[in-house]
Every structure is written in C-alpha cells, then in structure tokens.
Amino acid sequence: MESPDRTGLNHSSLSIGKNASLTLATDSLVVLGGFELLIQYAAQKSKTKVRAASLKYPVESSLPDEVNKFINKLLDRAYGQSQRKKRMKVLVNPHSGPGGAEKLYLRDVEPLLKAARCNVDMAKTRYQGEAIEIAENMDIEAFDVVAACSGDGLPYEVFNGLGKRPDAKKALSKIAVVNIPGGSGNAMSWNLNGTDSASLATLAIIKGIPTPLDLVSVTQGNTRTLSFLSQSLGIVAESDLGTENMRWMGGARFTVGFLARLAKKTVYPCDIAVKVVIEDKASIKEHYRKERASHEPASERRGYKNLIDDDASTSSGTGDGLPPLRYGTVNDKLPEGWELVPYDKLGNFYCGNMAFMAADTNLFQAACPNDGYMDLVCINGDIGRLKTLKMMLDIENGGIFDDALVSYRKIRGYRIIPKHQKDGYISIDGERIPFQPFQAEVHRGLGTVLSKSGHMYEAPWSV
Numbered sequence: 001m002e003s004p005d006r007t008g009l010n011h012s013s014l015s016i017g018k019n020a021s022l023t024l025a026t027d028s029l030v031v032l033g034g035f036e037l038l039i040q041y042a043a044q045k046s047k048t049k050v051r052a053a054s055l056k057y058p059v060e061s062s063l064p065d066e067v068n069k070f071i072n073k074l075l076d077r078a079y080g081q082s083q084r085k086k087r088m089k090v091l092v093n094p095h096s097g098p099g100g101a102e103k104l105y106l107r108d109v110e111p112l113l114k115a116a117r118c119n120v121d122m123a124k125t126r127y128q129g130e131a132i133e134i135a136e137n138m139d140i141e142a143f144d145v146v147a148a149c150s151g152d153g154l155p156y157e158v159f160n161g162l163g164k165r166p167d168a169k170k171a172l173s174k175i176a177v178v179n180i181p182g183g184s185g186n187a188m189s190w191n192l193n194g195t196d197s198a199s200l201a202t203l204a205i206i207k208g209i210p211t212p213l214d215l216v217s218v219t220q221g222n223t224r225t226l227s228f229l230s231q232s233l234g235i236v237a238e239s240d241l242g243t244e245n246m247r248w249m250g251g252a253r254f255t256v257g258f259l260a261r262l263a264k265k266t267v268y269p270c271d272i273a274v275k276v277v278i279e280d281k282a283s284i285k286e287h288y289r290k291e292r293a294s295h296e297p298a299s300e301r302r303g304y305k306n307l308i309d310d311d312a313s314t315s316s317g318t319g320d321g322l323p324p325l326r327y328g329t330v331n332d333k334l335p336e337g338w339e340l341v342p343y344d345k346l347g348n349f350y351c352g353n354m355a356f357m358a359a360d361t362n363l364f365q366a367a368c369p370n371d372g373y374m375d376l377v378c379i380n381g382d383i384g385r386l387k388t389l390k391m392m393l394d395i396e397n398g399g400i401f402d403d404a405l406v407s408y409r410k411i412r413g414y415r416i417i418p419k420h421q422k423d424g425y426i427s428i429d430g431e432r433i434p435f436q437p438f439q440a441e442v443h444r445g446l447g448t449v450l451s452k453s454g455h456m457y458e459a460p461w462s463v
C-alpha cells in the first residue's frame with residue numbers, strides 16, 4: 001500500500017482527464033473512466049476475401065467490470081468453443097502454387113493471425129522433406145497448431161513427421177495440422193475450411209474446432225507412411241501425377257489429363273483384397289446420417305474402442321508411438337478372412353479419407369473425418385466414354401454416389417497388387433510412390449485437424 005505524500009496525493013493513481021483515471025493495483029493496471037475500446041475483426045471485402053480491420057470507440061465508463069464483461073461476451077460470441085490466441089507453427093512453401101505462397105501469406109494471412117493475437121512462429125521450407133524434420137523435432141508443448149501455407153504436400157509431410165516421433169500418438173492428438181491454401185491442389189482446405197481462399201481459410205482456422213481425423217497407414221516394401229487424404233491407382237492417379245508438366249494450368253490440368261486418358265479407355269489390372277465393413281449404399285447412407293447427427297466429444301472419436309469388430313482389441317496399442325498394424329504389412333501373409341480378387345478391367349481404384357479431392361470434386365460423398373473407415377470407390381475402365389463423361393458431370397452435381405457403375409464401400413483395410421503392367425502411377429495424398437504392391441489400414445481419429453463444424457467435412461453433396 002502506498003501512503004499519500006505531503007501534497008496529499010496518492011501516486012498509485014493518476015487522473016487523465018474528465019472522469020478518467022489510471023490506478024496501479026497490486027498486480028495490474030486499473031483503467032477507470034474514458035478510454036478507447038479497440039475491436040479488431042475480419043472485414044468482408046468480397047465473396048472470397050476478408051481483411052483485418054479495426055474499429056475504435058471512446059468509452060466513457062467508470063465501471064471497468066462492465067466493459068470487461070462486454071468484451072468477454074463479444075469474444076465468446078466470436079469464438080464459441082474455439083480456442084483463442086492459438087500458438088501456431090506456420091510453414092510456408094515458397095515454391096507452392098502458381099503465384100507463390102509466400103506473397104499470399106504476407107498479404108492475406110499474417111495480418112489476420114496478428115489481429116487475432118495468435119502467437120505465430122513462421123518458417124519458410126527450404127527443401128523437400130524439411131517439414132517432416134520440423135514436425136518430428138518440434139516442441140509440441142509450445143504449440144497448438146502447425147499450419148502449412150502450401151498445397152496438400154506439406155500437411156502430408158507434417159503428419160508423417162509427427163508420426164515418426166517416439167511420442168507420435170500424443171503429438172498427433174495434441175497438434176492440429178491445418179492447411180492455408182497456397183498450392184495448386186488444396187483439397188484439405190476445401191474439406192475443412194470450405195474454401196481455397198487463403199484469407200477465408202485463415203479465418204476458419206482462427207475459429208476452427210479441434211477435430212480428430214482418421215489416418216491411414218500405407219506399407220510398401222519396408223516403409224510405412226501416413227496418408228490423410230487418399231490413395232489412388234489408375235486414371236485418377238495418372239491424371240494427377242502424369243501431368244506435372246502442365247502445372248502452370250493450376251487446377252485445370254487435372255481435368256485435361258483425365259480427359260486425355262479417358263479417350264484411351266485404359267484399364268489397370270490388379271488383384272485386390274479388401275476388409276469391407278459396410279457394403280451396400282443404403283447402409284452407407286444410414287451410417288453417414290448417424291455420424292452427422294452425432295456430437296459425441298472428440299475424446300470419444302479416437303481409437304477403436306467403440307467399433308464392434310473381431311480384431312478391434314489389438315488396434316490402438318499401449319505404446320506411445322504409432323499404433324501397431326492390425327493387418328500386418330504388405331510383406332506378411334494375407335490377414336485371415338481376406339481374399340485376393342482379380343480386377344482385370346479396373347479403370348480407377350480410389351480410396352479416400354476426405355470428401356473433396358480437389359475444388360468441385362466431391363467424390364467421396366459419404367466420407368466422415370473420424371468414423372474409422374476409409375471410403376473405397378472402384379470403377380471399371382471399359383465402361384464407355386459417354387458413361388464416363390456422365391460420371392464426371394455426376395461428380396459436379398452430387399450424383400456420383402448413386403451411379404450404378406460406381407462401387408462405393410466403407411472399408412478398414414486393403415491390399416492391392418498391380419499386374420500385367422511394368423510401370424504406372426500410384427498416388428498417396430498426391431505424392432507418387434513406386435508402382436508396386438501396397439497395403440493400407442485405417443486408424444480411427446489418430447490425427448487432429450481444425451474444422452468449422454467440429455465433426456464433419458464442408459462438402460456440399462452428402463448422401
């Protein structure tokens with residue numbers, strides 16, 4: 001306590017104008033009376049752009065409690081259940097996208113993160129694979145989020161870096177991996193932020209809700225990698241990976257590549273064994289509706305404890321690293337009950353974990369972030385060009401799920417062995433892997449992302 005001096009004034013208190021004073025309390029500064037209230041917010045500039053803006057109002061109140069209550073209420077409304085002042089490790093791929101992700105970051109992203117008082121630690125990636133190292137070695141206690149300002153390639157590396165740690169399970173559940181779209185393929189952002197606009201995505205992330213995400217282990221040779229988006233073999237993989245020379249086109253390169261290959265009616269013969277869980281489309285619709293209506297807490301959306309399955313008990317494992325593989329690797333003998341079936345006319349094998357594969361490509365209409373299943377689409381390659389073109393249109397208008405020529409299943413694992421073809425394309429999350437047999441299985445809610453809804457994708461076409 002400070003005692004008044006000879007003038008009779010208390011120096012802990014300073015009058016700063018009409019009805020206003022500053023008071024030094026034991027551990028804080030109490031501002032009484034007239035002062036300014038600063039509100040920083042995202043101003044809508046166009047359909048696809050928001051910008052950081054601020055409003056200042058003089059406040060003439062001698063009741064700081066009243067003002068604080070108002071501020072807290074405002075922030076509650078703005079953030080809901082989302083965490084404020086997120087601590088973010090931001091990785092910018094300077095070579096990403098047609099215009100350069102770095103410029104985009106400085107202009108559209110950073111001012112919003114600052115206005116939201118996020119604690120940002122930004123690094124530019126210097127070479128391919130660096131994001132794996134950064135995620136593998138980061139202090140997970142110091143951050144809530146790793147944000148990749150890039151295409152889908154960098155988030156893929158971040159998941160895999162977190163997966164390499166001895167404390168992988170904890171790291172993957174504590175750190176939310178998000179994408180600020182800056183590449184040419186921004187599927188992750190379409191699914192979770194509902195946009196490929198960098199500024200709108202940043203706003204979605206600032207307000208995002210932690211959401212468990214199923215991750216898929218892919219084994220090939222002696223490697224095990226984590227996939228968060230998709231695995232494909234056939235026309236889609238080829239259209240994506242076989243068109244690197246058309247990168248300047250941006251998203252259109254995919255469609256152009258697809259149409260060029262379609263004209264050839266190519267088939268990609270394979271032997272495939274699948275652990276199917278839901279086989280018919282009516283039951284898949286039922287399952288999807290249940291997921292959409294379910295609001296169980298995030299902690300209940302991880303591991304396999306709720307799944308009724310003969311091999312469920314061994315799935316989560318007790319160690320701190322990645323969960324053990326329930327179905328072994330591609331080098332082991334086929335798991336019990338699996339049967340290799342020849343798909344001699346396969347045109348497209350596409351296994352998805354998210355709903356959108358690109359802008360306007362909501363192929364996996366029944367995909368859910370953490371239902372513990374992968375969605376498998378198989379389409380024959382010999383079905384005729386007109387029908388295939390109709391299918392492409394169906395993807396755009398939400399009719400692909402019900403197309404009788406499309407096989408759609410909810411599965412928990414598979415093995416695929418390409419045959420009668422020396423080389424070809426296999427894509428894991430848009431990255432090319434060798435054209436050799438591989439096996440995949442899903443781990444329920446192993447990873448974490450931020451989403452707008454907290455439990456579903458931002459897809460326009462559900463089932």
Ligand SMILES: Nc1ncnc2c1ncn2[C@@H]1O[C@H](COP(=O)(O)OP(=O)(O)OP(=O)(O)O)[C@@H](O)[C@H]1O
Pocket residue numbers: 093094095096097098125126127128129130131150151152153154155157182183184185186430
């Ligand atoms: N400085 C760098 N130089 C070269 N490659 C890099 C660099 N930083 C990151 N990369 C690599 O770039 C690849 C593409 O990453 P990104 O996440 O942007 O996905 P993308 O959608 O393929 O991007 P885009 O299609 O726009 O190039 C990743 O494999 C990543 O490791």
